Amino acid sequence: ANFLDQSDSGKAPHDLKAGYQGIVASPVEEGVLASLRRVVGWTSDKAVQAPLPIDKLSCKRRSHELGKPYRPVVLLSCGSFNPPTVAHLRMFELAADELIKGGYDVLGGYMSPVNDAYSKKGLAPAQHRVEMCRLAAQTSDIAMVDSWEAEQPTYQRTLMVLQRLEQALNEQPSGRAGQGQADSDSGGTEQPSSSPRIKPMLLCGADMVESLAVPGVWKPEHVRSILEDYGVVCISREHSNVSQLMEDRVSPLHEFSNGILLVENPIINNISSTVLRQQLAQGRSIRYLVPDGVIEYIKKHQVYD
């Protein structure tokens, strides 16, 4: 079965925001509400704590859908965001539409700018990229910024970022990522004291999904965990063909293809941060390709001068 078919347990909160306003919630609803009220970082000796913004997290499920399995997800987009573009923001819209169609409730999403230690050529300092993402996210109803990855003293692999987010949203990671049980394990039996796990899913462009199959770029056990324990929402991109890789029996994406949700972007675009930086270097306009607030920030702080 495709991961869209997996049935999670639990009943839906009517509206998490309503919950905050004091409407009486069932024990299951209370569990989700309690998870979201906690703004926590991952407690580890080495980790720098970074509060997780939760202001946009909300349950959009309507009362007529109650009774169906409740599958709350949060999207995580990892990348350079150098600078963030409207294409990055569109990914959240496209993914949310597709997941909602598949019966998921998309509570919200996060952009996680990569740590400076990633040392990609031309990478602006994380402090600027985090700030630019915050300005870009102001234009989104879904996206927020998780600065945990950027604030760590060392580079963090994407699986760690997913695990940390899961930890911050729930009590402990599920599946092979932690000691808890996978969210599909309770077979639909309602357990009054437990709440549905909020599942982070990795939101990527097709080029990033293709890189999962490139030997040496990702640890094989990380690819497995990302696809099996979390799942990837893949937005189509020019020059990428993920479905071909999923069909190719020798590709690692074949074995775990159930963990990939392909989303066709009907308005395909070739916006990339690299091309926008090139435009800036030539003194050209990037207006309408990047939110205005980000353009002002770039000018004010001479980020790419």
Ligand SMILES: Nc1ncnc2c1ncn2[C@@H]1O[C@H](COP(=O)(O)OP(=O)(O)OP(=O)(O)O)[C@@H](O)[C@H]1O
């Ligand atoms: N136009 C686009 N269509 C689909 N996915 C995109 C698009 N632009 C970026 N992405 C995706 O957004 C995520 C973060 O992108 P990131 O900032 O690292 O890359 P990028 O825009 O390709 O930047 P760069 O050009 O600097 O490599 C990645 O998963 C990438 O595939």
Ligand SMILES: NC(=O)c1ccc[n+]([C@@H]2O[C@H](COP(=O)(O)O)[C@@H](O)[C@H]2O)c1
């Ligand atoms: N092994 C890994 O976890 C791994 C490998 C390659 C890229 N990534 C992530 O992919 C994102 C995009 O990277 P690129 O900009 O290099 O395509 C970054 O957030 C980076 O951390 C992770």
